[in-house]
Amino acid sequence: MSAVTTEGILRGSRLSVTASRRRILDLFLEKDIALSHQDIEAVTSGSFDRVTVYRTLQTFLEKGLIHTVPSSDNVVRYALCKDACAEGHHHDDHVHFVCDSCGATTCIDEVSIPPIRLPGGYRVRQIGMVVNGTCGRCG
Amino acid sequence: MSAVTTEGILRGSRLSVTASRRRILDLFLEKDIALSHQDIEAVTSGSFDRVTVYRTLQTFLEKGLIHTVPSSDNVVRYALCKDACAEGHHHDDHVHFVCDSCGATTCIDEVSIPPIRLPGGYRVRQIGMVVNGTCGRCG
DNA sequence: ACGATATTGCAACAAAGTTGCAGAACAAAG
DNA sequence: CTTTGTTCTGCAACTTTGTTGCAATATCGT
Ligand SMILES: [Mn+2]
Ligand SMILES: [Mn+2]
Ligand SMILES: [Zn+2]
Ligand SMILES: [Zn+2]
Numbered sequence: 001m002s003a004v005t006t007e008g009i010l011r012g013s014r015l016s017v018t019a020s021r022r023r024i025l026d027l028f029l030e031k032d033i034a035l036s037h038q039d040i041e042a043v044t045s046g047s048f049d050r051v052t053v054y055r056t057l058q059t060f061l062e063k064g065l066i067h068t069v070p071s072s073d074n075v076v077r078y079a080l081c082k083d084a085c086a087e088g089h090h091h092d093d094h095v096h097f098v099c100d101s102c103g104a105t106t107c108i109d110e111v112s113i114p115p116i117r118l119p120g121g122y123r124v125r126q127i128g129m130v131v132n133g134t135c136g137r138c139g
Numbered sequence: 140m141s142a143v144t145t146e147g148i149l150r151g152s153r154l155s156v157t158a159s160r161r162r163i164l165d166l167f168l169e170k171d172i173a174l175s176h177q178d179i180e181a182v183t184s185g186s187f188d189r190v191t192v193y194r195t196l197q198t199f200l201e202k203g204l205i206h207t208v209p210s211s212d213n214v215v216r217y218a219l220c221k222d223a224c225a226e227g228h229h230h231d232d233h234v235h236f237v238c239d240s241c242g243a244t245t246c247i248d249e250v251s252i253p254p255i256r257l258p259g260g261y262r263v264r265q266i267g268m269v270v271n272g273t274c275g276r277c278g
Numbered sequence: 279a280c281g282a283t284a285t286t287g288c289a290a291c292a293a294a295g296t297t298g299c300a301g302a303a304c305a306a307a308g
Numbered sequence: 309c310t311t312t313g314t315t316c317t318g319c320a321a322c323t324t325t326g327t328t329g330c331a332a333t334a335t336c337g338t
Pocket of ligand 4: 275276
C-alpha cells in the first residue's frame with residue numbers, strides 16, 4: 001500500500017479522495033511548515049470555497065492527519081502529523097519553532113520537550129513548547 | 140507610593156484612572172487567572188462598550204501591565220504581569236498551565252522554563268511553555 | 279472651577295467562523 | 309461502464325470577533 005503519496009495518505013485514513021483534500025494535503029507535504037486557514041486560502045485563491053477549507057482542515061484534524069500548533073497571536077496553525085499520530089492518539093510532544101523574521105512555524109521533531117515538575121496539586125497531561133527566534137534560512 | 144492598590148498600579152504606569160480600567164484591572168487582580176476578552180465581557184456584561192474593553196486591554200499590554208498567553212485554540216488570553224515586567228522589557232519566561240477540567244489558565248511563576256538546545260541554524264530568543272492537565276482545585 | 283488632553287461610546291465596517299441545504303462528486307456494486 | 313447510495317462541496321445567510329473615525333464625555337493638572 002502506498003501511504004507515501006497524497007492519495008495513499010487519504011485512503012489510509014479512510015477518506016474519499018477529492019480535489020480540495022488532495023490539494024490541501026499536498027500543500028502541507030510540500031511546504032513542510034505549519035499553515036493557517038488564511039495561508040491556504042492565499043495559495044489556493046478561490047479554487048475552493050472558504051467553507052470547504054474549514055471543513056477539510058476539521059476533517060484532517062479528526063483523522064489525526066494534522067495537529068494544531070500553539071501560538072501567541074490568535075491564529076490557529078496546522079501542521080502535518082508524523083506517522084506516530086493516529087485518529088485517537090496524538091503524538092505531539094515536540095518543540096515548535098516560530099521564526100520572527102520569515103514567520104514560518106516549524107515542527108522540530110528531533111527535539112523532545114524536557115519533563116517538568118510543577119508545584120503540588122497540578123497534574124501534568126501534556127506539555128507544549130513554542131520557541132521564538134530566527135530560523136536557519138533567516139539567521 | 141501605594142502600588143498595591145488598583146489606582147496605584149494605574150498611576151504607576153502613568154495611566155489616568157477611569158471606570159473601565161479600574162474594573163478590568165480589578166478583575167485580573169481578584170481572579171488571578173488569565174482572562175480573554177470574552178471572559179471580561181461576560182463578567183462586566185454591558186457595563187462598558189466592547190470597543191472600550193479591546194482598547195483597555197491594548198493599553199495594558201503596551202504599558203506592560205498584562206501579557207498574552209500562548210494557546211492552542213484561537214482565543215487570546217491575558218494575564219497580569221508581575222513586578223519584573225515594565226513598559227519595554229517583559230519578563231515572561233514562566234510556565235503557563237491550562238486546566239482541562241475547569242479551563243482556567245494560570246501563570247506558574249515558581250517554575251521557570253528549562254533551557255533547550257535546537258539543531259544548528261536556529262537561534263533562540265524566547266521560549267513559551269504551556270502545560271495541560273488538571274489543576275489543584277479540579278484534581 | 280477651568281481648559282487642554284485623553285478616553286469613551288456609537289456607528290459603521292471588515293474579517294473570521296458556523297450552519298442548513300440542494301446539487302455535484304465519489305466509491306462500491308452490478 | 310452504469311447505477312445507486314452516500315459523502316462532499318458551494319452557496320447563502322448568519323454569528324462572532326475585531327477595527328476605525330468621530331463626536332461627546334471624563335480626567336487631570338493648574
Ligand atoms: Mn508539530
Ligand atoms: Mn504568564
Ligand atoms: Zn525564518
Ligand atoms: Zn481546574
